[in-house]
Amino acid sequence: MRGNRQSANGKGLYIFIALLIFCVGLAVVATVGNGPIATDYIAVLDIVGTISENDGYTYDQQYLLDSVEQIMEDHHNQGLILHIDSPGGAVYQIDELYLKLMDYKEMTGRPVYAAIESYAASGGYYEACAADKIYANRNAITGSIGVIMGEFIDLSGLLDRLGVNVSYITSGANKSMGNSYQPLTEEQKAIYQSICNEYYDRFVKIVVEGRNLDEGTVRKLADGRIYSASQALQHGLIDGLESFDDTVSRMTADLGYDSIDVRYFQYTASYGLLDYILSNSFVQQFLGGQKTHAVQEQKQPQVMMYYGNMN
Numbered sequence: 001m002r003g004n005r006q007s008a009n010g011k012g013l014y015i016f017i018a019l020l021i022f023c024v025g026l027a028v029v030a031t032v033g034n035g036p037i038a039t040d041y042i043a044v045l046d047i048v049g050t051i052s053e054n055d056g057y058t059y060d061q062q063y064l065l066d067s068v069e070q071i072m073e074d075h076h077n078q079g080l081i082l083h084i085d086s087p088g089g090a091v092y093q094i095d096e097l098y099l100k101l102m103d104y105k106e107m108t109g110r111p112v113y114a115a116i117e118s119y120a121a122s123g124g125y126y127e128a129c130a131a132d133k134i135y136a137n138r139n140a141i142t143g144s145i146g147v148i149m150g151e152f153i154d155l156s157g158l159l160d161r162l163g164v165n166v167s168y169i170t171s172g173a174n175k176s177m178g179n180s181y182q183p184l185t186e187e188q189k190a191i192y193q194s195i196c197n198e199y200y201d202r203f204v205k206i207v208v209e210g211r212n213l214d215e216g217t218v219r220k221l222a223d224g225r226i227y228s229a230s231q232a233l234q235h236g237l238i239d240g241l242e243s244f245d246d247t248v249s250r251m252t253a254d255l256g257y258d259s260i261d262v263r264y265f266q267y268t269a270s271y272g273l274l275d276y277i278l279s280n281s282f283v284q285q286f287l288g289g290q291k292t293h294a295v296q297e298q299k300q301p302q303v304m305m306y307y308g309n310m311n
Contacts, residue, residue, distance in 0.1 A: 051089030088123025129210030
């Protein structure tokens with residue numbers, strides 16, 4: 001009896017070890033394949049909200065850059081869909097993400113489609129131009145091709161009436177330009193305009209190259225106005241009107257699959273009770289006037305590719 005019992009225990013141990021090895025093997029497959037089973041897939045990258053370092057809600061620049069890098073290195077990935085619902089944002093982050101998307105295209109040779117939801121305006125459209133094909137919901141708004149810099153608020157007249165004088169000691173005539181206490185000179189306006197023009201010319205070039213349009217046509221379209229999806233289609237700014245699901249089906253068929261996995265890369269801000277408490281204005285003032293400091297930072301002129309109210 002004792003021998004039979006030991007034999008049964010030995011078999012149980014072998015079965016346990018075999019199951020353990022099997023489970024470890026599954027874990028390795030899941031890690032390497034970036035999912036429960038390593039299979040081919042289409043990646044969907046959410047570009048949602050104001051394009052910035054982090055808008056605190058739906059957009060985080062580093063998350064998107066890291067996601068593109070991850071997708072780029074995964075040989076199971078077969079294509080990328082840019083799911084765009086954005087009014088644009090800051091020039092630096094817009095161009096940084098665009099260049100990363102172009103790296104994906106050039107290094108992998110995989111297709112990139114853009115699917116516009118409610119809007120891809122200004123910088124949102126800039127990102128769409130990294131795609132091989134751009135499709136939009138029929139109710140979408142796009143275009144707004146241009147650059148805006150501001151806001152410049154001149155309080156000098158009000159301060160004069162109040163008898164308040166603000167002075168700066170500077171190393172040059174233009175060192176303090178853009179402050180709210182002195183009006184812009186014509187030279188300073190020209191300096192800011194030259195910066196806007198430089199970024200605008202780059203935007204035009206990206207649309208020309210991305211949409212295979214001649215520069216003269218693009219400059220006529222790029223006066224800052226928005227376009228409905230149907231108007232954008234007529235002007236060659238997009239390739240068709242269809243839903244996001246239709247764009248997924250289109251890429252699936254174009255890749256030669258009857259069906260394929262779709263993996264979503266979506267940033268979601270963690271916003272708990274502590275974040276809510278710290279966002280309260282009274283709490284911020286108690287902690288050292290953080291809100292006041294934030295307002296002061298927002299007064300500095302910003303260069304944006306953005307559609308909407310910049311306040």
